[in-house]
Amino acid sequence: MDTKPRYEQVALSLRARLSSGELRPGDRLPSENQLSAETGVSRDVARKALQLLVNEGLIESLGRQQGYRVRDVQPLTYHATRSELASRRRGATADIWMTDVMEAGRRPAIALSVYMDKPSSEVADLLGVKPNQQVAVRRRLRLVDDQAYAISVAHFPKWAVEKVPSLANPADLQPGPAALLSEAGHEPVRIMDRIRLRMPTPDERDILRIPPGVPVAEHVRAPYDEHGTAVRVTVTVLPGDRWTLEYEVSPRDI
Template structure:
């Protein structure tokens, strides 16, 4: 493009090679000296070009002997909202995640923890409880092939925890919390999901192993579950945007699933 800086033109050409498979995942880019010679530019221009690719999350710099700039190996997992977010599902949330990942040829795992926190204002408004009231937060750090993929925090208000104290358990609930709550008389009959994009918090960047210089956003998926009488819980999932493709569907879901194979 006329008037476009040289470093941007170089970055676009390298990006095309990555997209086309000419530079596959794990491949090492030409050295800075080789790129200087190939494009007739200075070393700072080459560095600016590779910085653009790094900021886009396409490459990573590896220090030391044998280091350089390498194409990042990324696993893109498809998450099926029509299946995973159904309030009437009899399958646990963990089982759905494990099944979805294995169907795509990868190995899932998760790390679980529970903590008690004050309810933030936005979640308190969704659940019709007081800001700062106690909530049990059940966290799953989900991994694909050993690499962090998403963080799922499920928030349960104090009144519900008093009725179902197992929500405070530091251990994973085998049948899933949705089924546990249904067994205790809190049947989730509907769910509302909103998805937004933003930059990760420092904690999220560390947990999801997002390089600081990558500039990779996250998708923030907030599900509010309802009984017939009141809002019940919030499940907030954070995905690195370069690791997930969220898919939704409408109408005859079975037909879509059958013809999509």
């Protein structure tokens, strides 16, 4: 005998229909009344089952009296290793992230803002600057097929802006900040990544339109030059329902 609450049993049945492909992205789900009649539960129990799947990011509510729909989310792969390869950056004609998205057959766009700001204590520590010392910030809202997919915020210390003044310009840079800093004598020789999983902040939920129950991955990346100096620190927020992070490790590093 199944001892789970009845609404969990109904939700489990709906999940099975989702995983089998019976219910596909964009399909409408049974209404609360229909689900109640199909499963022999009250409307309140049917509503709780549907809300559970909303909270898991599997379906979305269309609003009062409009019912529910299977979410149509097409995840992308973030090639966390390949994106930093100098050979790949040299051959790219656009932002390397945009290049990856286009190669996946999707349509990328970037909303860029550039400003001076005080870094977080973590970013300041990685950059080797004082927490009250301002740094140049290049903030990108990354969009895929007109939907917000990620927030990427790159921080550059004062010395980097002095060597590459265009870092402080509110314009997309080609061949890109990493290549420009390499040309200025600060080519990365190693990269430190930190990845933490957490729930989104209210601002992140609003900007990225993250449904209830969906976590984000916060990716902190600090490339270091041959002198052991971090040339930048980038913090990227990736909704968990839209991304797969992929790393490649050379056998020489194992």
